[in-house]
Amino acid sequence: MSPPAEKVPEIAENGEKSDKIEPIEEPGKSGDISVDATVEGAQKYFKTKKMRFGPIDYQIVTQNLNGPCPLIAIMNALVLKGKITLGKDYVLPATGLIELLSNLILAKEPAEKEQKEIYESNVDAVIRLMPKLVNGLDVNVKFSSISSFEFTPALSLFDLVNVDLYHVWLPDPQFPDQFRLISALNYNELAEKVCINDETVETQIIKGFYEDSISQITFQGLASLLQTMKDGDIAVVFQNNHFSTIHKRRNEIFKLVSDEGLADEPEIVWETFSSVDGDSIFVNADFNNFKPTPIPASVPQGSSTVIHSTIEHQDDVEIGVEARPSSAPPTSEQQAPPTFEPSGSTSSRIPTSSGFQKTSYHHQNVTPRGSQERKGDKTCILM
Secondary structure (H helix, E strand, O other): OOOOOOOOOOOOOOOOOOOOOOOOOOOOOOOOEEEEOOOOOOOOEEEEEEEEEOOEEEEEEOEOOOOOHHHHHHHHHHHHOOOOOOOOOOEEEHHHHHHHHHHHHHOOOOOOHHHHHHHHHHHHHHHHHHHHHOOEEEEOEEOOOOOOEOOOHHHHHHHHOOOOEEEEOOOOOOOHHHHHHHOOOEHHHHHHHHOOOOOOHHHHHHHHHHHHOOOOEOHHHHHHHHHHOOOOOEEEEEEOOEEEEEEEEOOEEEEEOOEHHHOOOOOOOEEEOOOOOOEOOEEOOOOOEOOOOOOOOOOOOOOOOHHHHHHHHHHHHHHOOOOOOOOOOOOOOOOOOOOOOOOOOOHHHOOEOOOOOOOOOOOOOOOOOOOOEOOEOOOOEEO
């Protein structure tokens, strides 16, 4: 019998990889990765952000620290697909987002009797799940392909709203032994094997894969994502215990920047998603690299402007240092909507580096744009 499972390590704040394998925990009773995000029963409110996608302006939802990233990623994907329209309110309640999502699902009922029965069964499970969606989503990655997950009612949600869910955590066929062992597993099985205390070759290969891809991303996963998505596609990716809205454009993949700290920065819309090391750069609505505007000489001393905060963030990215603590207020869990002051603070969005061990090979179809370092997200909690 294998020893008791131990706790899955969070990605270190400084992103440095330990010299030894960190213990990991088998997921909870449901046997899935649980991404917790909020306190059950507490109302949450989210700031919105106006952004341009093509010729059209959209209102998207932003996420505070430990916000319900699956709900936000799904909603923003549907907004950019033109399936849902958010109002122009600066703040939206989580209940309002759930209601919009529920209405969309209920409006998609098929006419055919056989399909209708299957649909109603799936909808019933998903609607019961809706209140819990604010708390997170349970997923169990399978390492056979980027679209493979253990089926749960939660995953029916993506099917019902026609949003593709991917991960980027695949073994590389260039290493046959590793590929053979890992591609047959899911996350839960990997967790069990990593907890085994033995020195067999197979166990060491499995532990090595886990250690080298602690941020749940590999070259093979990125290459497969780039190959699978079509130009113009909008989807959701699960990586580093975080759900993000992604878009493929001209053979590049971009993550939507939905950080609350950048809700008032219109020139930061996307970030590149092409490196396993956490390196990426901000781009604007036209997918051109973000360039901060110089601080006007007339800005009063002590003024907390978006432009000032954005420049500070850009400097932090370029020199690879940690950003200062955020002045942006956290999302309220009170019953009354909070009052938000515009802020350009970015501390919730300056993650640490992923801690990957770099390899000597590369995939030519995964090409980073630049070298501005972006560090791994910690906005969702792995339970």
